[in-house]
Amino acid sequence: MxxxxxxxxxxxxxxxxxxxxDHINLYINDKEFLTLLGPSGCGKTTTLRIIGGFxxxxxxxxxxxxxxxxxxxxxxxxxxxxxxxxxxxxxxNVFENVAFGLRIPKTERDGRKVKLPERxxxxxxxxxxxxxxxxxxxxxxxxALSGGQQQRVAIARALVNRPRVLLxxxxxxxxxxxxxxxxxxxxxxxxxxxEITFIYVTHDQEEALAMSDTVVVMDGGRIQQIxxxxxxxNEPKNAFVADFIGESNIIDGVMRADGVVEIFNRKFQCLxxxxxxxxxxxxxxxxxxxDIVDEAAGQLRGTVTSxxxxxxxxxxxxxxxxFKWLIQTTDFCPVDSRIGIKIDPDGIxxxxxxxxxxxxxxxxxxxxxYEELDVVEDEDEDGEGxxxxxxxxxx
Amino acid sequence: MRNKRGWFAVPYVIWMALFVxxxxxxxxVYAVTTADPATGELQLTGSNFTGMGAYxxxxxxxxxxxxxxxxxxxxxxYPVSYWMAKEGPRFQRVAMALIxxxxxxxxxxxxxxxxxxxxxxxxxxxxxxxxxxxxxxGVDHIQMIGTPGAVVLGMVYNYLPFMIxxxxxxxxxxxxxxxxxxxxxxxxxxxxxxxxxFPLSLPGILSGVTMVFVPSVSTFAISRLLGGGTQMxxxxxxEQQFLGGAYNPHLGAAISMVMMVIVVLCMVVMxxxxxGEEQAVML
Numbered sequence: 162m163x164x165x166x167x168x169x170x171x172x173x174x175x176x177x178x179x180x181x182x183d184h185i186n187l188y189i190n191d192k193e194f195l196t197l198l199g200p201s202g203c204g205k206t207t208t209l210r211i212i213g214g215f216x217x218x219x220x221x222x223x224x225x226x227x228x229x230x231x232x233x234x235x236x237x238x239x240x241x242x243x244x245x246x247x248x249x250x251x252x253x254n255v256f257e258n259v260a261f262g263l264r265i266p267k268t269e270r271d272g273r274k275v276k277l278p279e280r281x282x283x284x285x286x287x288x289x290x291x292x293x294x295x296x297x298x299x300x301x302x303x304x305a306l307s308g309g310q311q312q313r314v315a316i317a318r319a320l321v322n323r324p325r326v327l328l329x330x331x332x333x334x335x336x337x338x339x340x341x342x343x344x345x346x347x348x349x350x351x352x353x354x355x356e357i358t359f360i361y362v363t364h365d366q367e368e369a370l371a372m373s374d375t376v377v378v379m380d381g382g383r384i385q386q387i388x389x390x391x392x393x394x395n396e397p398k399n400a401f402v403a404d405f406i407g408e409s410n411i412i413d414g415v416m417r418a419d420g421v422v423e424i425f426n427r428k429f430q431c432l433x434x435x436x437x438x439x440x441x442x443x444x445x446x447x448x449x450x451x452d453i454v455d456e457a458a459g460q461l462r463g464t465v466t467s468x469x470x471x472x473x474x475x476x477x478x479x480x481x482x483x484f485k486w487l488i489q490t491t492d493f494c495p496v497d498s499r500i501g502i503k504i505d506p507d508g509i510x511x512x513x514x515x516x517x518x519x520x521x522x523x524x525x526x527x528x529x530x531y532e533e534l535d536v537v538e539d540e541d542e543d544g545e546g547x548x549x550x551x552x553x554x555x556x
Numbered sequence: 557m558r559n560k561r562g563w564f565a566v567p568y569v570i571w572m573a574l575f576v577x578x579x580x581x582x583x584x585v586y587a588v589t590t591a592d593p594a595t596g597e598l599q600l601t602g603s604n605f606t607g608m609g610a611y612x613x614x615x616x617x618x619x620x621x622x623x624x625x626x627x628x629x630x631x632x633x634y635p636v637s638y639w640m641a642k643e644g645p646r647f648q649r650v651a652m653a654l655i656x657x658x659x660x661x662x663x664x665x666x667x668x669x670x671x672x673x674x675x676x677x678x679x680x681x682x683x684x685x686x687x688x689x690x691x692x693x694g695v696d697h698i699q700m701i702g703t704p705g706a707v708v709l710g711m712v713y714n715y716l717p718f719m720i721x722x723x724x725x726x727x728x729x730x731x732x733x734x735x736x737x738x739x740x741x742x743x744x745x746x747x748x749x750x751x752x753x754f755p756l757s758l759p760g761i762l763s764g765v766t767m768v769f770v771p772s773v774s775t776f777a778i779s780r781l782l783g784g785g786t787q788m789x790x791x792x793x794x795e796q797q798f799l800g801g802a803y804n805p806h807l808g809a810a811i812s813m814v815m816m817v818i819v820v821l822c823m824v825v826m827x828x829x830x831x832g833e834e835q836a837v838m839l
Contacts, residue, residue, distance in 0.1 A: 215736055235739045242740045248733035252755045261751070262741035322741065 166191040166325065166358055167212060172221035174207050174382075181207050182218070183382040189360060189375075191325075194352050196361045196369040199379035200405070205362045206330055208379070212360060213328050214238045240326040241319035245334060247311045249303040255314055256299035259286045262322040289321040292351060309340045313347075320351070326358040333368065345372055366406045370394065378402050399512055403445040404521035410451075410486045411522020414444035414511065422511055425482055427460060429504060433511035443512045445522070448489040450508030453477075459501015465494045478524050485524040586809035604810035611793060611811070618790040619818075621704055621779075622772035625711035626719075629768045630761065632712070633719035637760075638753075640720075641727035648728070655717050663714065667781045670710055674700040674782065702784030710778040711768075718767035726760030727753070762827060770819055790815050 167189040174182035182204045189195050197205035210216040211223060214235035222229050230238065241262070249258050263282045266274040290296055293313040303311060312332060319327055329348075333341045349372050352359045363369055369376050370390040378385045378393060378401075386398040397403035400411050414424045416436040422429050424444055436442060456462050463481040474489045479500060494500055587605075589598040640651050658666060673679045676697040684690050684698060700706055730753065738748045776791025783789070790811065797808025 213740060215740075235736070236742045236744055240740075242737070244733050244737055246733065248731065248737040250734060250737070250752060250756075252758075261738070261743075265742045265747060267742075318737075318741065 164191050165189070166193075166226060167360075168222075168224040169208070169211070169218075170222040170224065172208075172211060172218040172223065174204070174211065174216065175219050181382050182211075185221070185382075185384060187377060187384065187387070189326075189358060192356050192358055193374050194349070194359045194361065194372060195375045195377065196363060196373040197377050197379060198363060198366060198369040198405075199385075200364055203379040204382040205364075205379050209242075209328050209330055209360060209362050212326070213240055213242050239324055240328055241322050241324040242328040242330065243312075243315045243319050243332045245330045245332070247315040249311055249314055249318070251302075251304060253303070254299065255290070255295065255301050255303060255306070256286055258303055258314055259289055259299075259318045259321050261318060285321055286317075289317040292320075292354070293317045293347075308336055309344065312336065312344060316348070316351070320355065320357070324357065326360060327352075329359060329361045331363055332361075333363075333365075341368070348372065370406070378405060380405075396510060397445060397512065399515035400443050400445075400517040400519075400521050401515070403443075403510075403512065404517075408448045408487055408489075409522050410446045410448065410524070412444045412446065412484065413519075414442050416440045416442050416511065420506070422509065425461060425484075429460065429509055430506040431509040431511055432506050433509075436511065436513075441514055443514060443518050443522075445510040445512060446486070446504060446508060447510075448476075448487045449474075450504060451486070451488045451490070452503045452505075453488065453490050453492055453494060454501045454503050456499045456501045458503070460503055462499065462501050465496050465498050465500060468494065468496060487524045583809045583812060586806050587813045588810075590806050604807050605814070607807070608811065608814065614788055614790055614793050617704075617787065618773050618815075621707055621711070621787070621789065622769050624704075625708045625715065625772045626765055626769045628708065628712045629716050629719040630765065633716055633764060634723055634757075634761070637720050637724035637727055640724055641730075652724075655720055658713075659717055664777060664781075666714065667710055667778055670706070670713065671701065671781055674706050674709075676701065701782060702786050704783075704787055706782040706784075707779050707787050707789075710782040711772045711775065714778065715768040715771055718771075719764040722763040722767065723757060723760040726757045730756055765826065766823055769822070773819060774815065 165188045169185050169187045172182055172185040173180070185204070185208060187208075197208055199205050207216060211218050214230070214233060217231055223231050225239070250261065253261070260282050263277050263285060266276045269275055286299070287296070290299060293316055295310060295313055295317065298306070298310065298314075303314060306314065312335075315332070316327075332348075333344050336344060345368060348359070348361075361369075361372065370393075373390055375387065376390055376393045377387050380401050386393060386402045388396070393402065393406055397406060397409070403409040403411055412424050414422045416433075416439065417423050417428060418438065419434040419436075420431055422431050422433070422442065422444055461481050463479040463486070465477055466480050466485065467478040469476040471489075474491050475493055477488045477490055477494055479486050479488055479502070488502070585598070588600060588602070590601045590603065591597070592599055640648055643651070671678070675681070676699065678701070680700065681690070681697045690697065734752055734756070735748055738752045743751060773789075774791050775789065776795050779787050779789040780792055794808045794811050794815075796802045797804045797811070
């Protein structure tokens with residue numbers, strides 16, 4: 162994680178009245194694994210295409226190694242892309258797909274065009290194929306490969322050119338769950354082995370957390386938060402980030418003093434400081450940070466409305482004063498039982514109010530009640546908000 | 557029948573048997589026989605084929621003119637298809653309508669119009685006279701009708717849409733991300749075309765070439781109307797054997813069979829060449 166390699170300065174992308182990117186400022190370090198994460202239509206792919214050279218921002222600058230590259234076409238940029246649906250050349254076999262970039266004569270500084278010798282092309286292609294575990298497949302037509310194999314050809318085809326930066330546009334989107342997990346590890350390994358900057362676009366928050374050095378959460382053409390996966394998960398900046406990354410109960414609260422937040426008219430100890438006295442805030446409580454105790458001993462008391470067995474834990478929905486929380490616990494609590502909860506100070510995270518306040522974090526529309534709420538979603542604001550988000554996961 | 561809906565094909569199968577298979581069999585029988593002048597009885601003979609050498613020049617002219625017409629169609633049709641495919645959908649609809657428009661008029665009418673344009677006293681020569689071109693050259697008229705060029709022009713005019721349509725439909729369906737991928741890997745515009753777009757449009761080119769070459773090589777109306785009787789092609793020769801003065805349906809059938817075999821061979825070779833091309837790029 163050394164020096165800065167790419168910088169987007171005040172990048173705006175708009176088509177007529179529609180603003181796709183709204184003043185994006187972002188820098189990417191050399192050899193970093195950076196993920197652009199967000200729902201569809203958040204501007205993450207547009208950002209990637211601007212870096213790749215397929216789009217030019219309406220205003221703002223793209224800098225590569227300190228040089229402005231807004232007008233440099235894709236074929237003269239030191240970046241390569243792994244496309245969403247691979248975009249392998251159907252008329253070429255595996256070897257020739259990977260060799261495509263190497264066969265293109267490179268212009269030297271003195272203007273001469275230099276072609277790589279065939280022997281070197283062969284060596285580099287074979288080396289790359291062994292890195293992506295596709296040795297022995299070089300003569301196969303790409304149409305005869307499985308999705309995962311095609312994926313790896315696409316990665317090899319991009320990496321064989323030894324780019325400074327590899328752009329990956331939802332590269333694992335079309336693969337099944339198991340393969341996706343394998344490829345995540347594979348990609349991380351390749352990135353570390355080859356010491357290349359990866360810029361990775363995904364809507365899958367687990368993927369982003371598992372692979373990245375830095376995660377950039379985007380929504381509505383704006384960057385919502387930039388940070389390490391731990392930062393993003395533990396210290397979300399607003400209700401959108403808290404909801405998009407993992408599960409969150411997001412409750413209205415009031416900051417009474419440094420380290421004291423009031424929820425449902427009860428004071429809770431927390432670690433957050435620096436808010437104005439009596440400032441209204443959003444409070445995030447992760448489902449796994451809640452301890453279920455006897456009703457009498459609880460800081461809050463509520464009624465269990467649904468329990469779903471998830472293997473490692475139960476997803477328990479508890480009604481507190483009409484607001485439904487998701488609690489993940491290994492203790493089974495039957496439906497309709499009264500329980501109390503306790504939250505440690507480090508389980509409470511306080512956020513400033515934002516445009517996303519009140520849109521997320523209520524589990525009224527969760528589990529079996531989901532279908533029922535689906536029908537009346539027009540009357541139910543929270544149900545609608547969650548619906549829109551669920552829909553956003555699909556591309 | 558394995559597929560229950562196989563019955564749906566029955567009307568076509570009957571059609572095919574009655575009007576395609578049976579006529580070919582009849583033709584084949586005609587081609588290898590000759591009628592006894594006295595009794596009218598059919599006798600097996602190979603003379604229809606051995607005597608065909610006399611018409612070598614007609615064979616050569618037919619293939620030569622059809623090849624030229626096909627190449628001209630390709631040279632005109634490919635760029636136009638490419639350009640159309642890259643434009644917006646509204647432009648594509650208008651362009652497509654313009655290309656199809658002449659085809660809504662009768663084929664003979666179109667060819668007759670070319671006659672009156674190319675004639676020695678036709679529209680073009682009148683125009684040349686009016687602007688003084690003929691005086692400048694010191695000639696009475698420029699001979700256009702009755703030349704191989706006029707026949708090729710007629711073929712190109714009539715069959716060009718058959719070249720444009722398949723090429724266009726292949727290019728328009730080409731996945732844009734393939735072009736982006738090639739550019740991303742360092743290919744400039746020219747290389748994207750030669751290494752990606754052109755190889756991937758080969759199937760369209762092949763079917764366009766087939767659809768232009770086959771009717772061109774067997775045409776008789778175009779060569780007779782625009783060739784002015786001097787550009788006899790296989791189609792004319794065959795027609796003469798069935799309807800003309802040289803009445804000999806057995807020879808006509810034999811020529812037809814030979815032509816059919818040659819055309820089929822051409823197609824097989826060309827398709828093979830097309831695949832070979834792809835494999836050559838692969839290796």
